[in-house]
Amino acid sequence: MNAPNSKPKNARYGMAIDIDRCTGCGACMIACAVENNVPPAAPTANVRTGITPLRVVRYEHAGRTAFVPMLCQQCEDETPCVAVCPQNAVELDPATGIVGQIPQRCLGCRYCMAACPYHARYFNWADPEWPAGMERTLNPSVAPRMRGVVEKCNFCHGRWHEAKQLAAANGETGPVTYTPACVEACPSRAIVFGDLNDPASPVSQLAKQQDAFRLLESIGTGPKVYYRSHRDWVRAASGNEQEAHRG
């Protein structure tokens, strides 16, 4: 517990994803959709118009396969989506480091989608629809998004909120520990989540490993999602010059 008058420290939530452990089972994608009230595919949906805030991408190279879970990289430097949004519908929360999307403010201009170098944002082309009765299974902690707005991964902000409320009820301030749905679901334990500001946290230590890298690191967006792989060809595909040379 923090001292009564001390200012609580900020968190920098981040992820470390071990690509070598990912088998492409898709449990994280389903867990994400269930947790965040993302509807099943609309009749007209396809790979480009679907909504998959976390999408496992199959990457093939010389007859070998790697599965790369792609989600909002939670950029913290020059965050492109924040910079271009005319409505302030995208915000970088200094208390958590989470890049939040506020659908009620979103105009649907999709500047942020164009600006995102990771293609990690999705547009709701249609109103969310669930098969009859299935809306009763929605997560009460997350509001469904409506037609005409952009959405993306927010590190399960609903879960963070619940953890924060619980901590507050216990008189605790400062960063809280919680687990996003994809982390809880991953049967290979390939995804590790935590506070990058905490040097003792597993995610913080994994991010410093020799095999850790970030996607398109050279463009200076400072993602807080770290990937890990021992395979040179996987690292070489990260879009980083140094990784390509290492590979």
Next chain:
Amino acid sequence: MAHLRRDFLLFAGGAGAGLAFSPLPWRLIGDSALWSQNWSWIPKLPHGEISYKPTACELCPAGCAVRARLVGAQPVSLWAAQQGDRTEPLCAAGLCGHHLAFHPARLRAAQHGAARCNADEAFNAASQAVAGARGALAVLDLRPGRTASVLYRKHLATLGGQYVTVAPTLGPTLQAVADAAASPAVPAFDLDNAGILLSIGTPVAEAWGAPGRMLNPARKFRLWHAEALESGTALAADRWFRIRPNSEAAFVAGLVAALDNDAATLRRAAELTGIGADDLAAAARELRQAQAVAVADSHPLLGPPAQETLRAVVCLNARLGAIGRKGGIVSRRETPLPKDWAPLAPETALAAVPDASLRFLFIDDAAPGAPAPWKMIAAKLAPGATVVAASWSASGFARQATYALPAVSYLEGLHDVPVPPDAAAARFALSLPLVEPAAGAVEPVEWFGRLAGDETKLADRLKQRADAIQAARCGMLRSTAGEDTAAASLKSSGDFWKALGEGSRWFDDAASLPLAVKATPQPPFPLEAASAAPVALIAAAWMGADVSPMMTKLWVESDLKPRARQVFMNPATARNFALDSGGRARIMSSRGECVVDVALDDATPPGVARLAAGQAWFTLCEAKDGAWQAAARKVVKA
């Protein structure tokens, strides 16, 4: 002061320009965005007290422990249940099992052919058919190993019928060991003490044991896997043997030959599999030293493996010293049964049922994920046979059956889960009813029991079985908190039943029963010769595609999993047949032909067509040596 028209225009223009710099237009845009985003048809979130209930997943034999999150009485999410200090996460299908009740494909009323009918009409017709079909009636159980499965066998013993399964309850490899055992035994894999699990094309990390256990990087055994494609299991394996397509039997025979110092067979196996003879020999040596055990169960959606492969795997396990050894294949006790349930009809493989011999067939298809090709079932039916399918879905068997009955499915009724294929000892756990079943839905085994004159409810039968387990006074109950209690220490069977209802699981003691094979199958095993087919056809299956519309995330809104009627080919292979990505191909086999969408895939080896399992593959395949196999005779652009 006179006001000119110009002044008025200037004022209006200035006001308009000024307005653009005021907050008003932005406020208007923001508000109109809000108004246009809160329509009445946007679903309202459920409200109510949030609670958690433990249960067990019954979508596959792994029977994972589940923690359901409920709002009021409605489950809103399913997560892996904590079991003491460990959690075994669920698979993608298990995470959305609570959607099954609302699946648009659910069968919601009894049908006679394509028309709706009264459930009594179906029962009367079935009664008449059963009365005239003694000795020629059967139950096809697509999810064997449950208490309901035992009850089917009990009722069939009364009615004089056969209990039929597509793949054996024990699993193909263990059944092959049981068949070769010197005395009646229930073999089981002792993976907790194994050094290496050698998987011969078995999807151990995808559709075999609990994925949370198989994919756990902290698992105690090493996983070696032999398969032509880089599947999820191949990716999770510590060592992957990339063998040539359809050379599983040759791979096993090669390992046996290496252990037997049979150089000629080893060389031939190396040629067929593409794995060097030295590598095979080194692998065989390491397997023998490392307390290895081999399994050759195929994907549940693709039928059992060939008998010859299974004989070779039994031989390999014997050569490795795995049979009867700790960390190999041990013998376990059966989950206790009430004594008065005997006699039970024996289990018969679908392939062993004589053609055109059944005049009445009841199919238990109460949950998705266990199809069998209809043509192989239809071959067993006599002309004019009556087929009743208790089905979860309006498609599939419900379309072919004479009568289709809506079945109580996962989370809708009190059920138990089978002993998983990776369990070394018997287990018993309950899957609790958390959702109201649809009006008119039947519990398949209760419905069939009425035909045999047994009106007992399944829940009562489960209680009887729990009593029998408690009376055996063996094993222990593990609570959701991870606390173990010896079953013998419980005061009454009521306490035992109550604990099961609260999510506790019963685990039998690891029994060291003798297990030996009376006659180990001996080489030579047939090494499949290189096929003359223009392209090797391999079916790609994944579990749970039908469980929830949410699974569309994996194949409609991404390309993570193959779509129905889709074939993956290496670009070089596709060029040979003048096929392009997005085009269509007509694949012909000796049993049929199908038109499929072509997708180019660098990870598919040249000369291989990876076809999504399902109707297209069923059209092409045929039963051969107990397995479902398909060989492409011709591939052309469609």
